[in-house]
Amino acid sequence: MPKRPVSEAERRRRRPTRGGAVLSHRLILDTALRMLHEHGSAGLTARRLGTALGADPSALYRYFRGMDDLILAIADDLMGRAADGWQGTGAWRDDLRDLGLRVHAAYLAHPQAAVLTAGRVSGRPHETAADETILGILRTAGFPDPDAVAVYQAFIDQALAFAALDAATLALPAAAREADHAVWGATYARLPARTHPHIAATAGLLVARMNRSAYPTALEMFLDSAEGRLTRARAAAAQVPPGRRP
Template sequence: MTMTNEAEPAPSKGRRLQRGALSRDAIVSAAVQILDEHGLNGLTFARLGKQLGASPTAMYRHFSSREEILIAVADELVRQSIDGYVPAVSWLDSLRDLAYRAWRTFERHPAAAAQTYHLLTGGPNELRVVDAILAALHQAGWRGEAAVKQYHMYSQFVLAVSGSHAAQVAQDDTGSSVASTWVQEYRPARPEDYPYVSAVREELRSIDFFEVYVGLVDALLSAMAAQAPAAKE
């Protein structure tokens, strides 16, 4: 369960792997690394095998399908996001911290995030995050059903926005031509049909997506603060 960068076994060719060589954690770690290096569609059993110096089909002794590996990757990202988190004194700061942690983790592993952020892991790390969020909402004064609604608003928002940004970054990394459409294509053939686009065409080019994220988080949190039962910020 440690998942620190253990020295990967050299992909020695031909030799049969030792018996305890593979493990769920080792496979998950390799999967994240492969997604980082090879992008969105880079995660294949063949590559996993090569990376771990094992047969491609060896993974099936630890996972029963590719999707199960992805779920484990999702849980690993959740773990990386929550590890080291300590609640702040203000529940607003806690939620802001958690939101930024998700963003940063997804930014570090865009391809892994893109493939997994919409999956529910049901694992212990997910529970840790859910509990941390609910704790902050409890501090804000929400209880029961109301707390659950706020929880879903917050978590759907954080996962969706961070995750879909990761998906766009990962898409860009593939160089799949879809990427830089923003820069190139916003010159409509008939500008007079799209007056407002034409008016800000230049500004549309440069975007700092994290700044946009910060603005969205601020918007959500200030709306939550305005509705929170406990007035004590």
Template sequence: MARVGSERVRRRPTRAGVVLDPNMIIDAALRLIEAPGGNALTVRRLGVELGADPSAIYRYFRDLDALLLAIADRLIGDSLAGFEAGPDWLVSLRELGERVHRSMLKHPRLVQLRSTRFTAGPNELRADDIGIGLLLSAGFAGSDAVRHFRDFIDTALALATMDAAELTPSQQQTEDRALAAAYASLPAEEYPHLAAVRGDLPQVTASAFPGVLDKLIDALSRAAPGAG
């Protein structure tokens, strides 16, 4: 991702007297991405934020895309902070999924990037190593461990992407009112099954993540070699 290792970059002070490093650039880029009013990240604005010539960024990252992948890898690392796999592989796998989901919701403007791209960075590799290791410890063969972890993590990422969709308060209120009105006026003769569960229909708008996570954990528990 980085153009060259940070220790080999000629670390020159910026015009503001600050010596850049990759982490400093990532911090500044995150501030711009999460700025009020929308993502403001451009190389020019990043240079202003750092008090450096924009071209200085290219001494650390080959282009803006490489910087974005480095940011994504940093966020994966943040989500793993303090995590240690315990003796119960199902409990640890659940925690891993929950950490991924929370991290995605914390940075909603980066969910599309994180759910569709591989960073190939050290933190993503560590997360994959942990997850696949948990499944191997449960007795799954290598190919099955890889396949199950892919399904598990992609589901967590996809649901987090849906949950992180940014609606304005006005949009959310309009949507809630429209759904409430639609549910209240359902004619039983036309929609008999929906009318029968009318009082439970508001659950449709709740996050599916907790329930799907339960189902995934249960399915893996049953599929593990030696299970019941």
């Protein structure tokens, strides 16, 4: 016989932990995010999380089915942070830009968690709400459904891919990150024009740009492409005789 679902109220620990806190879904998520920030993914285990919470590790399983369930909850939480307080303007391009930058920023605020979760699909409320919002923006703007789905996929994958890439840099030890940044000025800027004419010609620009995220630029390129797709779809629809439209 399947187990009866346990409500949040029933799951709550009835007495405080050794640290004086009462366990909750939110407290566990926040503590896990802090541990990821301090120790990376290797440091997030049920035993260490229980110690940080002042509770027996087995208590965590009253809230999450396992550590992977917790990871999926963190992924959904990051998406919720991105959408928190967002309001659309009705201008599809502006709204997508704002959402993309919000997703990118929310993940970079927790780089260790971003590296761990950017490639996951949780199917949970914040994620599905964000997907519904994005598809709604596109369909309301007039993208035909096949185009809306294609643009949605490219949009969210681009945002998460750049979040993972940029978060991986932020998650590096400070010395390694600084050494990587220095390569553009120490190596690329000194390559001779005789052997590397194109790098030498653009060295100053490379040094100025390459240690900053390319996501805002890539996002504008993506939006230009999506706008072109919408223009072509509208032109194609205008050429179909009204009586023959589906």
